[in-house]
Amino acid sequence: VELSGSAGSSDGIRLFGSDTSKVRGLALTNFSEKAISIQSSNFVKITGNHVGLNLDGSSSGPNQKGVVIESSFSAKLGGLSVAERNVISGNSIGVGHGIEIVAGGSHIILNNLIGSDPHGVSDVSNSVGIFLGESGGTTTSENSIGTLIFDRTSTVGSPYYISSNLISGNSGTGAQTGIYLGQSTHSNSIAGNFIGTDISGASFPSPNHIGIFIDGGSIDNSIGESTSSFTRNVISGNDFGIQFGASAGANSVRNNWIGINGDGTAPVPNIIGISINDNSTGYGMIVGGGGTNEGNVISGNTTAGIVVDGADGVASNNRLSFLGNTIGLAVDGTTNMANGKGIHVINGGNLLKIGSSICADCGNLISGNSDYGIHLDGSNDVIVYNNRLGVDNSGNPAPNQDGIHVDNSTFVTIGGMSTNEANEIAFNTSNGVSIVGASSDGVDLSANSIYRNGGIGVDINQDGATGNDLGDPDSGPNGIQNYPVLVQAFYCGDSLKTMIEYDVSFESGFNYAIQFFIADADDEEGKTFLGEQVVNVTTIPQRFVYAHPSALSAGTVIVANASKINGSLYSTSEFSQPFAVETPVLTITSTDPSICGTADGIIVIESNPSLTTSLDYDVFYTDDGTSVGPTAIAADSNGSIIISALDSGTYNNFKMEIAGCMIASGSTINLSFPAVPNPSLIGSFTVCEGSTESYSATGNGGTFSWTISGGSLSSTTGTPVDATWPSVSAANIEVTEQIGSCSEVASHAVTINANPTVSVTPADVTCNGLADGTATATASGSGTIDYLWSTGSTLSSLTGLSGGTYDVTVTDDNGCTANESVVLNEPSAVVATATATDETCAGFIDGTLTSSGSGGVGSYTFSWDGGPSPFTSSQTGVSPGAYTVTVTDGNDCDGVQAVTVNSGTLITGVIDP
Known part of the structure; x- marks a missing residue:
């Protein structure tokens, strides 16, 4: 049955005070106000109707409002079966609400098509798909828009998912919103719906302008439920997936897929996934959560996954929070499904929390986005805890551009040292963290794992690594804080600590938090947090030592950063130059x-x-x-x-x-000294009286000096020297070697032995040339006496000696000697001299012989051979003939001389007759 208001009816069906009524199987079109109006009627069921479409759904007949439920409770629109499904589309007159619920609650809207054709693939726009609002101060609460996404099997046997409600195509005039939560609505549940897609969860030709809009005073509503993985909403393909109006309150957004298709395999982009606008009181709400099925997947959105436009939290303990979400990756946490930016905070944005330390899974996975992972622009008092930026859920690269980009923002806390506070920021194509804008101050980076980013880990002014300046007087983002200069790092075995020594050139008069990290594989960024030391700087430069409580092996590369503490502001530097741990x-x-x-x-x-x-x-x-x-x-x-x-x-x-x-x-x-005195004495130390001995010294190149007792020296310096030992006495000789101021003495006692005595008894030679002289030596001394004559004889006596000088040396057992010389006299030869006078006349016998002697010893005797006797030196009356005289001296030595007496002349006369 088709009911049409084209004849001028304002409402199609009006139920007032009609509990348990049912409206089923109708087509209601062209009513100028309400196709179905339910007032003060409870437990009403509306199933299987086309509201705004004709019976076969081939054409629309716009109502101003499709179904309006006011001051009623527990109505149910739709059901689990296709037959129970309502198609509420094309209601675009005036406000153009497909469903409007005011001043009541506990209604269920299940498995309806709102804004599409009956097949869920083409748009038949309402201006607003579902509108929840107040009436006369009475709130609308505890309604359920959808329950869960059902697993169904198609007519050809392939599995597919079907949503509780398909709310798409609501992009006509007016609010152009899939679901509009008006003022004073609270405690409503939106779960299991496809909002902005077609019935299969794919792109819809004309999606909603806003998937879900939350207006002022709307609080405690749940967009998505965590009771099951199928209680999620798929909010994709819209201009804005979810938008919080200027005065919206705290609501929960969890377990939704925002910007991707129904099976999570491909993007169906919203322009912005979630947009949160400023309100006057601030938001004390959580987008996502750390529990099972609480986090949202917000990916594939064109401009940004989340935009916070001037919105604030309520207080430091009641912040606008984003927890447990996957932003930029598909539902598998691995496949890139980029948003433009992951989270973009603009036009202020205070008291925010991106990630949380209250649970291990309370951080967000913000990776794979084509622009910044997190962009804080003009923000204040923002906490960024426990997030992963630039990696997938297995730690593999899934880069953003910058991991975090901070622009003209203050009191930004990125990471911390307590459990679940630090962020992992890696593999981003530009910097891990960029801090820009002259008014950026108090940007505190603490204990984060920052590594392998394409630019640098932390970039102040986004101009690459910035060097230190003396005293750090400059201004700019974070005061362009200087970093520590690492000068030493080594493992200290006695304390079982790794000692890190560093210099700072910081503005004096402030405390600084110095943090230390093991560097990444590029030795540039701080990957593994080691610890923190807070120091007070009083001079420029100043040196400090940090004792890390465990061992770091040699070659481990470390970096550090510094945060200036100015009241409650912590302003962090870039990372320092790397330094490798050394073996001490x-x-x-x-x-x-x-x-x-x-x-x-x-x-x-x-x-x-x-x-x-x-x-x-x-x-x-x-x-x-x-x-x-x-x-x-x-x-x-x-x-x-x-x-x-x-x-x-x-x-x-x-x-x-x-x-x-x-x-x-x-x-x-x-x-040791190059040479030390070490003298040695060389010489005889047992000597004979009166001897002169030569003594020398050896050493190590020094100079020598000598002293003596019992004798005398030829010299007291140098080497060698002679020592004379004149008599038997106690004696000693010593030499001193001097090198530099060092001296050493070598000393030796000397034994002086008495010399032996010797005398020689000679016996002269008797006759010249006879060699019958003798010499006999008589000696006394120590032990056996050895003799040595100048003739070479070793006997004590010599015989058969010719005349001459004979020396004898006697040597006793001590080697001492005595010498004696003796002269043996040898007489000259006896020389006989004889003369003869011839016979004067023959026969006269009147010749004479005369002889004399010389040489020999003593007186002479004469004898003549052939001469007359007696033998005297002269003979007369000697007959002519030959005569030999022998002259004999006192030693009976002879000299012989022969002479001749010639005959006289015979005088003959011749008588001349």
Whole structure:
């Protein structure tokens, strides 16, 4: 049956006080006011009707309002079956409400098509699909628009989902809204609906302008329910998926798919997924939640997933919050389904919370968006906790442009050190976090895991890495806060801590929170939070040490940032330059003293980690077992510790306090002089009286000086020297070697033995040339006496000697000697001289012989061979002939001489006859 108001009827069916009434199977068109009006009637059922369409749904007959329920309770519009479904479309006269509920509640709107044709694929627009409002101050509450999305099987056997209600195509004149929650509506539930799509959840030709609009004073309504995964709404394809009006109140939005199709596999974009406008009292509401089926999937939206336009929270403990949502990825948390921006806060926006620490799943997954993940523009007092930006739910890259972009905003807290406060910000194509705008201040980044972003981890002024300036006097975003300069990092074995030493050049007079991180694989950004140290800066520059309570292995790269604490403002810097953790090692080298006795030895301590020039370090060591230290020594220009003015000795047990850690070395250094005196005496130390001995010294290149007792020296310096030992006495000789101021003495006692005595008894040679002389030596001394004559004989006596000088040396068992010389006389040869006178006349026998002797010894005797006797030196009356005279001396030595007496001339006369 089709009821038409074309004849001028204002209402089609009017129920007043008609409890349990049913309106079923009708087509109601062209009524100037209400097609169905229910007033003060409870438990009414409206099923299987076309309201605004003819019976076959082929054409529309617009009513001003399709179904109006006022001051009634527990009506049910639609049902689970297709036959019970109402098609409420084309109601576009005036306000053009498809369904209007005022001043009542507890109604159920289930499985209807609102704004489409009967097939749910083409639009037949209402101006507003469903309108809930008040009447005379009486609120509309506890209505259920949809229940859940049903799993159905199509006529060809393929599974598909069907919504509780399809609310699409409401884009005519007026509000152009799928569901409009007017003022003073509260506690209504909107669940399981497709709002803006076709019946299969795909794109609809002419979607709603606004999927759901929440007007002022509308509070405690639930858009989506968490009771089941199928109690979600699919709110997609609209200009605005959900819009909170300028004076809307706190409502819940959870478990919705906003901007994607009905099976979650493809985008069906809204222009903006959720738009929250300013109101006068602020929003104390949560979009999403950390529990099961509470978070929304807000993805695929053209401009932004969420826009907060000047809207505020109520108080610091009652903020406008966004929890547990997936923003920019498909429902699987992996597939990119980009919004333009993930969350965009503009024109203010105070007391907001994006993510929460109250549960592990209370953070948002904001990834894969084509613009910024979070954009705060002109905001104040915003908390960003426990979110993941730039990764999918498995930690794989799903980049935004910037992870978080902060522009002219203050009191922005991004992360924290308590459980579930830190954010993960990674793989974004630009920066992890950008802070821009001269008025941006108090942007606090704490304990976040920021890594592998395409730009840098934190970029102040969005101009790349900004270097430090002395004293940090500049202004700009976050005061362009300087970062700490890491100078040392190493594991301290004695305290079981990793010591991190750093310098700051910050504005003095403030406290600063310094945070430390293990760097990412690019050694640029802080991936793994290590800890925080709050320091008070009083000088520029100033050095501090942070003791991390556990070991970091050598080679681990760390970075740090700094947050200036100005009252309640924490303004964070960019990340510092990276620094690799080192193995603490002391390297000990030395230089020996230059010369013996001079304490100018040097020990050099070099450290890994390196030492800072001009900084004092406490040094400990032992010097030949005596502990030294602590001694404060400043590192030199090479970063070395020089221990100078050292004597020779053994130095060990080296320790240094570096960055609050005592680092030890097992090295032992033996300092020694290049040469020390070590003289040795060379010579005879058992001597004979009166002897002169040569003594020499060897050593290590020093100079030598000598002293003696019991003798005398040829020289008291140098080497060698002669020592004379004149007599038997106690004796000693010593030599001193001097090198530098060092000296050493070598000393030796000397034994002086008495010399033996010797005398020689000679026996002269008797006759010249006879060699019958003798020499007999008589000696006394120690032990056996050895003899050595100048002839080479070793006998005590010599015989058969010719005349001459004979020396004898006697040697006793001590090696001492005595010498004696003796002269053996040998007489000259006996020489016989003889003359003869011839016989004067033959026969006269008047020749003579005369002889004399020379040489020999003593007186001579003469004998003539052939001459007359007696033998005298002269003979007369000698007959002519040959004669030999022998002259004999006192030793019976002879000399012989032969002479001839010639005959006289015979005188013959010749008598001349």
